[in-house]
Amino acid sequence: MGLGEGAQRRIAVVLADVFGEPLDVARAVAAFLDAYLRQVPFQAALGLRVVTWAITWLPLLFIGVPLPAHRLSHETRMRYLRRWQTSKVYFLREGFYLLKAIALMGWGAHPAVRERLGVGPMAAVQRATPAVQP
């Protein structure tokens, strides 16, 4: 189970607003989500896939606007996403948190993000130094 190209394009627009990143970074995060979904056990993938679908397609239910999330204006989309983030319904709030938590792993691995935060590239740590035998 993964995210098709269309689903990636749509969720990337949402993620760009969640993280305040340019669309090219958000597209990389969406691609990461696709890869993640293909790797994890089915139950976990299903949960995340459902959340991704729901966040993309349910503005009508949350804010009464009959458009998918990626077609909303920036301001409306932020209002919509805040509804998810602060929902009184635990599973909605937790669903948004799940998407954010998983997407953050892709965001935190992005070279541009790491450079901006000064944490260096992911593989900067020296690996496989000579073994220290006990």
Add this chain to the structure above:
Amino acid sequence: MSVEAADFVVVGSGAGGATAALVLAEAGCDVIVCEEGPEVRDEDRGLGSHDAFMRLFRDKGTQVAMGRSVIPILQGRCVGGTTVVNGAIVWRLPEDAYDRAFRAVGAAEAVPLPALLAQMDRIERDLHVAPAPDRLLGGNGTLMKRGSARLGWKAHAINRNVLDCQGSGRCLEACPTKRKQSMERTYLPRAAALGARILAGHEVRVVETSAARATAVSGRRADGSPFRIAARRGVVLAASAVQTPCILRRSGLGPRQHVGAHFRAHPGTAVAGIYDEPVRIWEGATQSYEIDEFRGQGFKMEVVGLPVELAGVRLPGMGADFQRAMNDFPHMAVWGVQVRAEAEGTVEPAGDRTRITFTPSPRDMETFRQGVRRLCELHFAAGAKRVYPGVHGGPDVLSSPDEMGQLDALPLDPRDWSFIAAHFFGTTRMGKTADDGVVGFDGAVHGVRGVWVLDAGAIPTNLGVNPQHTIMALAMHLAERIAQAS
């Protein structure tokens, strides 16, 4: 199907299994260790949270406990088990914890504290255990040290099983410089040098018995092919407090009312503080300093060196607000509170996965509220200019100690909190008889001969301190008796 044989088959290669394998091998026994997960290669180390989850964690990091809320349950699944992906924290078993866990169930004679402490002496020598030196405290640990000193709280540098630690802050991703003295670097190679065979990618599903005696284990390899290994003298289960009860359940062994019941844990949550000075959380030991001032009240605080990709999860805000919060990352310290929860959960097999239920009790939630308040107090004492308590329904951010009164009203519903759980106990707990627990005080499963449990599941309750050391000492103590008896 291929069939091998050994005197003892040890199931699991983490703290309990590796120790048992070494002790049995030292006693001259022929040992096979079956580990479900893969070997840890150099190229698997220090690759970031995502790759660590994918390569080294159970269910690729997606295992959860279901209850009133969903709580991630993190466990290693690789040669060396969770010792590969933990914070290298070594805690000598305090007497009060011993009393709660062992004396309270009548195990003081069979598992005396002095005997465990003597085993711990050996383990500490073997694993080069020592307090984190100042150079490894990093900004995160140095600030906790400063804050606790100002408040007069009992605190100390964490004792760690490392040798010449480079302070790369990536303990949880498998030490990238191989300085952590985890089991795949220490006891497993030693056991192998004595003839033990360590089989990665071998998931034991069932313990086979004949005439109420264990005769073999069977399961499947990583490629799906079946295997069976005959056990001439017995089977040592050390697959963790989550997996061992599932093996027993599938095998129809042990008193059913206790197998997988009494699941105890140390759930935890974290609080971030922002400082004027650079913290650079990614430098130094991942977990370097801790506060045990409140252990008697059921919680302990410790430094948690989270990578950037995990640190942002519970920060409030989106878009520009999120960016502002994350731009503070180099100035962010993250500390956790770990609660000795009184709540009990359950573990049972569910197809190819495991069903875990767990909900912190109302009293546990009160303890969490108190713990988070103390963490906020500590951050301000250390000089934080902003603190993020991270609880839904509470304040997003505190800018002054004067605002801490708001924390007294933090919600007590677990669904408003962000927990993560580690350290699991009790699912195959010790008890004198089958009415009391799953295993006797010698670790032997009641009602069957030749099956022992030497992992945290045998510890009757949660300890309130990091359990690796106790698991190893208990496994060493009981494995010596198994070797002598057989």
